[in-house]
Amino acid sequence: MYVHIDTVILRHLEMELKSPFTTSFGTMKTRPVLLVEAIDENGERGWGEGVAFSAPWYTEETLETTWHMLEHFLIPLLFQAPIHHPDELRTRFSMIRRNYMAKAALEGAVWDVFAKRHRMSLSAALGGEKREVEVGISIGIQPITNLLKRMEQALAEGYRRVKIKIKPGWDVDVVRVVRQHFPDVPLMVDANSAYSLHDIDRLQALDDYDLLMIEQPLAVDDIVDHAKLQAKLNTPICLDESICSYEDAKRAIELQSCRIINIKIGRVGGLTEAKRIHDLCQQHHIPVWCGGMLEGGVGRAHSIALATLPHFSLPSDTAASANYWDRDFIDPEVTVHHGRIFVSKQSGIGYEVNMKEVERRVVRSKIYKRAKG
Numbered sequence: 001m002y003v004h005i006d007t008v009i010l011r012h013l014e015m016e017l018k019s020p021f022t023t024s025f026g027t028m029k030t031r032p033v034l035l036v037e038a039i040d041e042n043g044e045r046g047w048g049e050g051v052a053f054s055a056p057w058y059t060e061e062t063l064e065t066t067w068h069m070l071e072h073f074l075i076p077l078l079f080q081a082p083i084h085h086p087d088e089l090r091t092r093f094s095m096i097r098r099n100y101m102a103k104a105a106l107e108g109a110v111w112d113v114f115a116k117r118h119r120m121s122l123s124a125a126l127g128g129e130k131r132e133v134e135v136g137i138s139i140g141i142q143p144i145t146n147l148l149k150r151m152e153q154a155l156a157e158g159y160r161r162v163k164i165k166i167k168p169g170w171d172v173d174v175v176r177v178v179r180q181h182f183p184d185v186p187l188m189v190d191a192n193s194a195y196s197l198h199d200i201d202r203l204q205a206l207d208d209y210d211l212l213m214i215e216q217p218l219a220v221d222d223i224v225d226h227a228k229l230q231a232k233l234n235t236p237i238c239l240d241e242s243i244c245s246y247e248d249a250k251r252a253i254e255l256q257s258c259r260i261i262n263i264k265i266g267r268v269g270g271l272t273e274a275k276r277i278h279d280l281c282q283q284h285h286i287p288v289w290c291g292g293m294l295e296g297g298v299g300r301a302h303s304i305a306l307a308t309l310p311h312f313s314l315p316s317d318t319a320a321s322a323n324y325w326d327r328d329f330i331d332p333e334v335t336v337h338h339g340r341i342f343v344s345k346q347s348g349i350g351y352e353v354n355m356k357e358v359e360r361r362v363v364r365s366k367i368y369k370r371a372k373g
């Protein structure tokens, strides 16, 4: 069966975060969402989500660059020919350099159409096996009393792992206080590239606190210094920003730059590449987990489906919708029960897009139609 995508609709939504999210590179109060709707020749609708932020602080992409790449390059490439399987888009889009979040947003919508056309859940279409996924929570930088209170609340809600942000001057002391209050909680830190090899003493000091991992301590595009650092740390390094492709993951594994990899669909260019990285890590016994990008409900649904693949062994950053927003734009919203999300058996992403909630937040939209004939 071939899928002809006839229409793509882009919508820019602004989502108000319940509480500002602070990391080593800044604070976010609202989260822009680029919602991608793909409609095939039968009227089947699939949804994808662009996860780039409004400024290029996480990677080089922004919502604006994503929109530009979709409008001028990726949607025209998609319209060029029908597809037999979404995996084909990885090759078709390969002539476009990088712009992974833009590629992932469109590819994700096509995956949703494909799964619906085959009356399968996205999880099943990807080869997912789990009926539920374990969930962790990521807590931004905030005054220590607020951090401890938020952790207390998250653990009471059943989250299976807590991730806290660190940066120079907000690291060893904070982790020590957290450990004093929560000696046994599964705990990890995310540095978002705030350190260099000159900080090795501070990073080695974290070895005393039984952390699950230290996420992305060094430069966003580095795997060489991370290998030098990992050789001096007992705590596993988890790479996030450094891994944008299967090839990056292959090099990082060969150089022993990390012992864990965080897979994010948008960062690596889509579900097909995410699955390839998952399979590579499975072959090399490198644990993986599904990272988060403060996604809206559609991006969260895609992450949940990905996290059902067999080698995802660590809790995902796919917390409940209520952790981020007063109201998500999907029905039902994502909920977490005793630290787990039950995977929907519905076809496609497993959630309905609530157009009333979408329209409330849309600041811009545009329709793209395939020229017939």
Ligand SMILES: O=C(O)CCC(=O)C1=CC=C[C@@H](O)[C@@H]1C(=O)O
Binding pocket: 023, 058, 137, 138, 190, 192, 240, 291, 292, 293, 294, 295, 317, 318, 319
């Ligand atoms: O989506 C979530 O709940 C986790 C978000 C999160 O921790 C991150 C999102 C984007 C960039 C970073 O700040 C951080 C990460 O690197 O994982």
Ligand SMILES: [Mg+2]
Binding pocket: 190, 192, 215, 216, 240, 241, 291
């Ligand atoms: Mg990270």
